[in-house]
Amino acid sequence: MKKVTVPEQSLGEKVVKHAAAIRVAMKESVYPLTATVFYPRERKKMPDNFRGYLMFDPDKCISCWECAFVCPANAIQMKEAPNKRYYPTVDYGKCIFCHFCVDSCSGGALKTTKIHDVAYKDMGEMLTLTEEMIEEPEIIREDKKLVEYEIDEQDLHLKRTREVDTLFVEVTPPVEIPMVSQCIEPGSCLGCRICEEMCESGAISSIIERQVIKMAIDRDKCTGCGLCVKECSMQILRLVRK
Amino acid sequence: MIDINTVITGLGIEGNQVSVPLIQQMLDLLPEIPMIKLLISFILWKPFFAALICPGFATLGILLLFFPWIERKLCGRIQWRVGPHEIVWWLGGIIQLLADSLRFLFQEVIVHKDAHRPYFLQFPFLTFIPALLPLLFIPAGNIVAIETPYAIQIILAVICLFPLFILGLGWASNSRFAFIGTVREAFMYFAYEVPFIIAVLGMIILYGTSDPVGIANKQSIWGIILNPVAALTFFIAAAMATSRMPFEIAEADQELAAGPHVEYSGIAFGLIYVLCYEKAYVLAGLMTILFLGGGSGPEIAGLGDLSGVIWFLLKTLIVLTTLFVLRTIYPRYRLDQGLSIGWGAMLSLSLIALALSIALAQVGVI
Amino acid sequence: MEGDDKDRNIRILHSGVLTPLRRWGTKWSLWPCHFVTSCCGVELAHAFACGFDGERLGTLNMGISRQANFIIVEGTITRKMARALRIVWEQMPDPKFVNVIGACGQRGGIFWNSYNITRPSEIVPVDFFIPGCPITPEGLLRGVRAVQEKIEGRDRTTIKFKTAALPSEEGKENRIPTTAKIFAPTPAIRVDVPKEVDWDFGREMVKNLKAQLGDVYKSITITDKNRIAIKTTPENLVKVARKLSDTMGIDHAKNVNVIDVPHERKFIVEYMVSSYREELMPVIITIFTEIGREAEPVLSSLTALWESGDYSEREMHDFFGIRFEGNEGMNRKFLLAPETETPLRKDFKLEEERYVLEDGTPFAPAIELPSDLKMPLSEGLLEEAEKSDDFVVLIGPHHTGSGHLRWIMRMKGDVIVDVIPDPGYVHRSMEKLAENRLYIQNIPLFERANISDPINMNLGYVRAIEKALGIEVPERAKYIRTMMAELSRMGAFFYDSGIFSLFTGHSTGFMYVWAIREMILEAIVRMTGSRCTPSFIIPGGIRRDISDDVLNMTSNFTSAVNKRLQKFEDIFIYNPVFVARAKGVGVLTREEAIRYGIVGPFLRASGVDYDIRKVEPYEVYDKLDWEVTTGDAGDCLGRYMGRYEEIKQSLRILKQAVDALKEMPRGDVISEEVLGEYKEASKDIKGHLFHAYGNLVLPRGEWTSVIEAGRGTLLYSILSDGESNVPYRVRVVTPCWMNLRGIIEASKGERVADFWTIYGSFGYFPPEADR
Secondary structure (H helix, E strand, O other): OEEEOOOOOOHHHHHHHHHHHHHHHHHHHHOOOOOOOOOOOEEEOOOOOOOOOEEEOOOOOOOOOHHHHHOOOOOEEEEEOOOOOEEEEEEOOOOOOOOHHHHHOOOOOEEEEOOOOOOEOOHHHHEEOHHHOOOOOEEOOOOOEEEEEEEOOOOEEEEEEOOOOOOEOOOOOOOOOOEEEEEOOHHHOOOOOHHHHHOOOOOEEEEEEOOEEEEEEOOOOOOOOOHHHHHOOOOOEEEEEO | OOOHHHHHHHOOOOOOEOOOHHHHHHHHHOOOOHHHHHHHHHHOEHHHHHHHOOOOHHHHHHHHHHHHHHHHHHHHHHOOOOOOOHHHHHHOOOOHHHHHHHHHHHOOOOOOOOOOHHHHHHHHHHOHHHHHHHHHOOOEOOEOOOOOOOHHHHHHHHHHHHHHHHHHHHHHHOOHHHHHHHHHHHHHHHHHHHHHHHHHHHHHHHHOOOOHHHHHHHOOOOHHHHOHHHHHHHHHHHHHHOOOOOOOOOOOHHHHOOHHHOOOOHHHHHHHHHHHHHHHHHHHHHHHHHHOOOOOOOOOOOOOHHHHHHHHHHHHHHHHHHHHHHHHHOOOOOHHHHHHHHHHHHHHHHHHHHHHHHHHHHHOOO | OOOOOOOHHHHHHOOOOOHHHHHHHHHOOOOEEOOOOOOHHHHHHHHHOOOOOHHHHOOOOEOOHHHOOEEEEEOOEEHHHHHHHHHHHHHOOOOOEEEEEOHHHOOOHHHOOOOOEEOHHHOOOOOEEEOOOOOOHHHHHHHHHHHHHHHHOOOOOOEEOOOOOOOOOOOOOOOOOOOOOOOOOOOOOOOOOOOOOOOHHHHHHHHHHHHHHOOOEEEEEEEEOOEEEEEEOOOOHHHHHHHHHHHHOOOEEEEEEEEEEHHHOEEEEEEEEEOOOHHHOOOEEEEEEEEEOOOOOEEEOOOOOOHHHHHHHHHHHHHHOOEEEOOHHHHOOOOOOOOOOOOOOOOOOOOOOOOEOOOOOOOOOOOOOOOOOOOOOOOOHHHHHHHOOOEEEEEOOOOOOOOOOEEEEEEEOOEEEEEEEEOOOOOOOHHHHHOOOOOOOHHHHHHOOOOOOHHHHHHHHHHHHHHHHOOOOOHHHHHHHHHHHHHHHHHHHHHHHHHHHHHOOOHHHHHHHHHHHHHHHHHHHHHHOOOOOOOOEEOOEEOEOOOHHHHHHHHHHHHHHHHHHHHHHHHHHOOHHHHHHHOOOOOOOHHHHHHOOOOOHHHHOOOOOOOHHHHOOOOOOOOOOOOOEEEOOOOHHHHHHHHHHHHHHHHHHHHHHHHHHHHOOOOOOEOHHHHHHHHHHHOEOOOOHHHHHOOOOOOOEEEEEEEEEOOEEEEEEEEEOOOOOOOOEEEEEOHHHHHHHHHHHHHOOOEOOHHHHHHHHOOOOHHHHHO
């Protein structure tokens, strides 16, 4: 335990402290430790893991809806594409940039960019549709220099370089954990075919055998999205290791 | 055809001119066009020059346009930032205040329904009287608009009128914050005014005259060295009078939302905004005369009388800057602390200064 | 509202003579009105502090609406605040502009279905919207530039998307999945689920309690280590409390909580109480009782015994309509706007999420705006003040020195008679929202309570979950969490120092600490990718490991900070004017501090040696070498110096944690227990967050965690029914909410200007208090 005492200042100390305060001001007026980034003429370098605007790659998307499910702000809503699959749209009027969606995207279809300084004149425009998230957007930029914060053992330094930072980063894909849907109790199956209707990759099919509906899961086609598992009315589907 | 020279002599302009050898040489080169000569002699007529150019309106105008910029830049620098910059970034945003004043000029002026409308609108303009009048008595070098042996007393008297108008502003606003701010202003007014006057009186006793040009001439050793106590008292009182930190008690942005000025908008606020700069300018000018030797300084070749003007302005500017940079160094005192400093420490200091002055005058330093 | 037109100001600027001058002047002189309504204000401060310096663009922050011409709406506008926004906007002279920053002010962000928010764009005409939560300073300045360009005549959105073709090969028709949330149809609610723990002291204590309480209790259960639940009847509640207070020295209430169980037609009312006697410090005793679920049930208040529960009782009155007999604050809404009725009862439903985009506009619930612009004062206040010749001033919610709450100050001359708080201007209904979100989704939610101290907010919540699940966190993750928690604590302190120095009128102090904060944020952004809202700590560990570069940088920070800190000390802390302002002002003695329920460094400044990091160590605080700081002065300076010393200890902790991390081999950062099937993700959760956490279900019972956040004790209490993957009830008691009472009591009898010194010394952060 450490007792903290309150400074008692005698007249002499007061004079010394006044002088110290004035000295700081005088010194800073000559050699200031300025730490200002001249945005918009300069741009501060953000790390590659910066959580900014999202980009989307439909080829990697397995339409598992997890981005929409995990979004705490309900900013991601799915929209049906011409191929009848559902892809995410982002409403930046709700998005809180927590990137739970990026961290939930097992295929790595969502990725981050370093875009974060955008002004919209209309709230309606803040909805970004799937087709707009695929290619790199253009933002109005006035920066000619890049500023990087460097902290060494002495102080904070601003390193300025005359370059224009690219806002799009390469990201490493997530660790692949191949999962597949499996029926653990086929005997309990009602044959409601919800799983078949759910499956966006067409891995689940039904065969009518002697007037009994039997479901089959194509292990190769199954992306392990887990939608069938979630929706199964009898809760007899499980995700297991491939 | 009237003879120009007769006019000039007839008006008493002749012989009371600002003599600037450099300009004189150029003037001599000009062909004899009567109107121009009349105009130039008129401008260079000392009283007129003082009232209109320096230390009068033109200087004040330029100062109001650029001094807040200097202040903001310097404070920004001390605070590890840059201050106004992007407006013309290669000049460091030097015309920032022009933009601000244009904006204020064109903005709506709101008179809220609780305000006392006539006074609410009159006071921002009326306040210019005490702000501008003293400039007629303050000499820049040896140029002064009205020469009188009682100049210092007149300046003091006019400056003391100042808070009354602030009280008027606050009273006309009829807002609770303005009310508290006004009361604080009134309290502070008495706290600094007494030591302030005593300190100035001390200097008058020391110099044996209250003619500012005379005072400036008498300072072979600057007043600040002769009587540093008086200088300190004067400086602190000036900080109190212009509501500078640590005595920005009446306005107290975080407490009272700018106190008396809270309801003003548009150009009315613009006028109030520059008011404290005007007051500070007058006080800094007075300080320059009383303690820093007025316009004395090494003669700048070819400038003649203007040399004194430049030295005067330079010193005033330094005092002003010091006064305004205080806000980066200090937080603000509480009202009761401000009052106890005024009535306690400052009053004692001013009395010591007075005693010191009397002693020095007796010894006959000057 | 009706008749507002967002281009009206542009037309004003473009009319009449001298149009170019008007335009030019306005363009470079946009003075934003100080409209800090919630957490985006922190980033606004960064944008106008030395890191980015908004003043460069001619935008000088101005506190007074009459003199400003630009409102930057910083996030949430609650029902209470909506009135203020409209009033301020109407007070401003034409031409005026409005920017809305942050998702809350647009379609609601994470609070999109809250019962207490409105949309600024429906209240005032808005020129630009800047997305982000919070926005970055760059985003804010981009908004300023956009307004400047609009004045010049180029009104445009600053991003252009390119439309690409989507895959168009024919596929099969798909079914739309149902919600990911699972609600138990008839949740089994029990507060006192017994748990076998290795805790002899507790068993001894239960025995003693049983003997002492005699017949006034119904049952006494050990629910977890250091947690005891006592069940009693409503009639005996006061008796139990009195016994505990008299015989055991239980001296403060940490929490007052109500749980609505509509299907059993009852409310469970619980008081979590504890003692600052050394041996009892870690123990939290829950006294609970059940009362009938009526329109306005009545229960006797315990404020006579534990005044610290006062404001929480008032809050519960707002939320559930329970009347606490004996509490003075039952006559008016305390936290909520007058038109909101008992929102935390289970039959008050919020809008459900929609996962499919319909008709091209994202779903956002309809929000009704307040009908009148006046917030009522409590009845008879003005008349009474007039009788006793007091002067009443309303400070806030829009005032340079109010923060986002309203203070009703009664003064006699220059002396404060009473300060009545009117909080709730940033009440964003976190507790209600948490009942409707997955456990994992609540992480960003609670973090938003306080983005000046986000990691501690996050950590407390996650620790409650871990406690319930009984997960052990990997060593490396523990060190990283500790490191980040200390960075966050420093961030909170520097935030408060900045606000404190502004409140005393010292803008340089503000700028200096903001430069240090900029360094802290740089470290956090490199670790997590977000400046203020990392959401980085998840149950079982952290989202991913951090790189060596960042560790080096953080290590350098511990020594680099000294240079700037020294200057800050010279110009602010030891500045004689500041010392004169803060010394001997707002003194709270040890007894008073305990009675009013002050927590954290402010309690320690009054001489109570209570720091949860020592009392009930979590993460790796017990392995590191550091000291608790206490003081005896109990005044503003004492509180401030105490915290300052604490930050030096934080630097010590930080240094040790970073050094340990540098030597430690890289390994798992997420516990495999919680990942289950997805244990390959134990180094980086990327790609598997929802898989691993989407269906997280907590065991039945109430799980309470306390941690030492930047401003004091942070308590989370999660009630789970054991079947749903959403919590049944989450109660969060933030330190600022507890400290509110302290500000008021310390202010009485002081000078008017002292109020801001006291307010600043308590580091009050309204979004954290209002939640």
